[in-house]
Amino acid sequence: MNEVMSYEGYNLLYNLFSLGIASMLFTTIFLFVARERVLPRYRMAVMVSGTVTAIAAYHYFRMFDSFNETFGPEAVEGVVYNVGYRYIDWFLTVPLLLVETIAVLALARAVQTKMLVKLVPAAALMIGLGYPGDAQLNVFYEGDASLWGLLSTIPFLYILYVLFVELGKSLDRQPAGVVKKIKELRLLLLATWGVYPIAFIASMNATGFDETSFVLREAGYTIADILAKCLFGLMIFTIARIKSAADDAEFEKSEYKEEVSK
Amino acid sequence: MNEVMSYEGYNLLYNLFSLGIASMLFTTIFLFVARERVLPRYRMAVMVSGTVTAIAAYHYFRMFDSFNETFGPEAVEGVVYNVGYRYIDWFLTVPLLLVETIAVLALARAVQTKMLVKLVPAAALMIGLGYPGDAQLNVFYEGDASLWGLLSTIPFLYILYVLFVELGKSLDRQPAGVVKKIKELRLLLLATWGVYPIAFIASMNATGFDETSFVLREAGYTIADILAKCLFGLMIFTIARIKSAADDAEFEKSEYKEEVSK
Numbered sequence: 001m002n003e004v005m006s007y008e009g010y011n012l013l014y015n016l017f018s019l020g021i022a023s024m025l026f027t028t029i030f031l032f033v034a035r036e037r038v039l040p041r042y043r044m045a046v047m048v049s050g051t052v053t054a055i056a057a058y059h060y061f062r063m064f065d066s067f068n069e070t071f072g073p074e075a076v077e078g079v080v081y082n083v084g085y086r087y088i089d090w091f092l093t094v095p096l097l098l099v100e101t102i103a104v105l106a107l108a109r110a111v112q113t114k115m116l117v118k119l120v121p122a123a124a125l126m127i128g129l130g131y132p133g134d135a136q137l138n139v140f141y142e143g144d145a146s147l148w149g150l151l152s153t154i155p156f157l158y159i160l161y162v163l164f165v166e167l168g169k170s171l172d173r174q175p176a177g178v179v180k181k182i183k184e185l186r187l188l189l190l191a192t193w194g195v196y197p198i199a200f201i202a203s204m205n206a207t208g209f210d211e212t213s214f215v216l217r218e219a220g221y222t223i224a225d226i227l228a229k230c231l232f233g234l235m236i237f238t239i240a241r242i243k244s245a246a247d248d249a250e251f252e253k254s255e256y257k258e259e260v261s262k
Numbered sequence: 263m264n265e266v267m268s269y270e271g272y273n274l275l276y277n278l279f280s281l282g283i284a285s286m287l288f289t290t291i292f293l294f295v296a297r298e299r300v301l302p303r304y305r306m307a308v309m310v311s312g313t314v315t316a317i318a319a320y321h322y323f324r325m326f327d328s329f330n331e332t333f334g335p336e337a338v339e340g341v342v343y344n345v346g347y348r349y350i351d352w353f354l355t356v357p358l359l360l361v362e363t364i365a366v367l368a369l370a371r372a373v374q375t376k377m378l379v380k381l382v383p384a385a386a387l388m389i390g391l392g393y394p395g396d397a398q399l400n401v402f403y404e405g406d407a408s409l410w411g412l413l414s415t416i417p418f419l420y421i422l423y424v425l426f427v428e429l430g431k432s433l434d435r436q437p438a439g440v441v442k443k444i445k446e447l448r449l450l451l452l453a454t455w456g457v458y459p460i461a462f463i464a465s466m467n468a469t470g471f472d473e474t475s476f477v478l479r480e481a482g483y484t485i486a487d488i489l490a491k492c493l494f495g496l497m498i499f500t501i502a503r504i505k506s507a508a509d510d511a512e513f514e515k516s517e518y519k520e521e522v523s524k
Contacts, residue, residue, distance in 0.1 A: 032295060035295075039516075040299070040516045040517055041516065041517050041518060041519055043299065044296070044299060047292065047295055047296055048292075051288055051291070051292050054288050054291060055284055055288050058283070058284050058287065058288070059284070062280065076335055076336055077335065078335035079335050080269070080273075082273070082276070082277070084273065084276070084277035084280075085277075085280065087277075088277055088280060088281045088284065089284075091281075092281075092284060092285065092288075106518070106519035107519070108519070109518060247519075
């Protein structure tokens with residue numbers, strides 16, 4: 001027999017998964033079309049942002065179906081809600097989120113490569129180490145997952161070090177408005193990624209399926225995902241716009257109405 | 263009765279097939295959109311790369327469905343997992359992978375044609391000769407498939423000869439950064455294509471369906487495919503970017519921030 005959920009819990013997650021699909025899908029379309037509203041050198045950052053939300057849109061469709069086949073009125077006997085979709089999504093999107101963050105700065109090519117060589121493998125490692133722990137906690141409800149949690153924290157702390165300390169040194173050549181935005185971007189990243197260890201620790205003592213913790217975890221992940229991918233991608237786009245206007249007076253004039261002295 | 267798999271084995275392959283779909287699909291979209299971020303003379307290579315991942319995305323959707331209909335909770339009585347999808351995919355994509363490799367070099371037209379006339383038929387022959395052997399091993403579990411394995415090794419070795427010896431002679435006119443990338447590309451190709459003979463030889467003594475070897479084989483093919491098509495295509499794109507910047511100072515200026523002396 002499949003697990004059973006209350007109507008309220010089922011309905012809340014159902015709607016949040018649908019919100020996830022809508023947010024990811026239409027941020028993708030917007031970013032791909034709007035890429036031409038920034039200078040060519042910032043388009044790669046906008047396109048990577050759109051790719052991240054596109055990958056997430058695919059996984060939200062899959063999660064929505066997996067959720068319905070497990071808990072819905074037409075649940076299929078023997079189906080288990082697939083925790084794997086989130087991890088495959090994160091395995092692809094978290095490294096790309098770091099790529100878009102570095103790409104929008106348009107740093108010197110050597111500096112950019114140096115940053116990415118550190119950030120991308122660390123991000124893939126962080127997700128790869130988290131999955132066995134989460135599967136242990138939320139599929140098999142057995143064993144001590146704290147080792148996986150701990151191991152995956154190491155690359156997480158390293159990423160924070162690179163973003164807050166090493167990247168900090170490259171920010172002094174950026175326009176003032178951009179520095180402020182980058183700092184907001186880093187805080188958004190810290191806040192949204194922070195949902196993950198909280199959810200992980202919260203499910204460490206579970207001894208079986210518990211509706212409340214399932215709903216809290218999936219709702220938390222979904223809201224954090226929308227902020228970390230859609231809002232994040234739109235902030236990247238805003239930074240690309242500010243930088244395009246700062247780089248090129250012609251671009252500024254064609255994109256923004258001339259501001260008469262007030 | 264269909265073959266039965268454990269939850270762990272089923273779940274692992276299920277998630278890897280989904281990873282395959284996501285990787286192929288979004289690499290395709292990215293490459294098709296990003297083709298304008300290289301000079302016109304390199305766009306054909308990027309578009310062929312995107313076509314390869316598009317063909318693979320289609321086949322991963324089909325394999326995902328075939329896998330679920332064979333082993334999933336809603337398995338259809340009498341369905342046999344279709345080994346053919348991989349071979350049809352490879353029959354189309356492996357020659358095209360060689361086309362994109364040659365195209366990105368932008369060699370003289372006569373040299374390019376000479377290379378392709380050797381590589382494309384050899385690749386099609388290699389896949390065509392491998393299929394009867396694999397079907398014998400993994401559908402009928404009978405007969406000696408070593409002859410097919412041996413026959414298909416001949417064009418494989420010929421392709422390696424052309425890529426490592428003949429192509430090597432054309433590399434001295436390429437920029438230094440490009441030569442390094444092409445060498446990485448060839449090693450990636452050798453490493454990922456190498457999974458295939460290993461899997462072939464490993465299943466030579468099978469006398470029926472064996473879950474462990476099925477999971478290892480399909481997981482190995484899927485991971486090798488993602489690296490050989492998505493990572494490979496993105497490396498082709500990177501080479502096209504490096505060559506575009508080397509060919510044209512205007513392009514370099516518009517795509518990359520001017521690198522001020524530090």
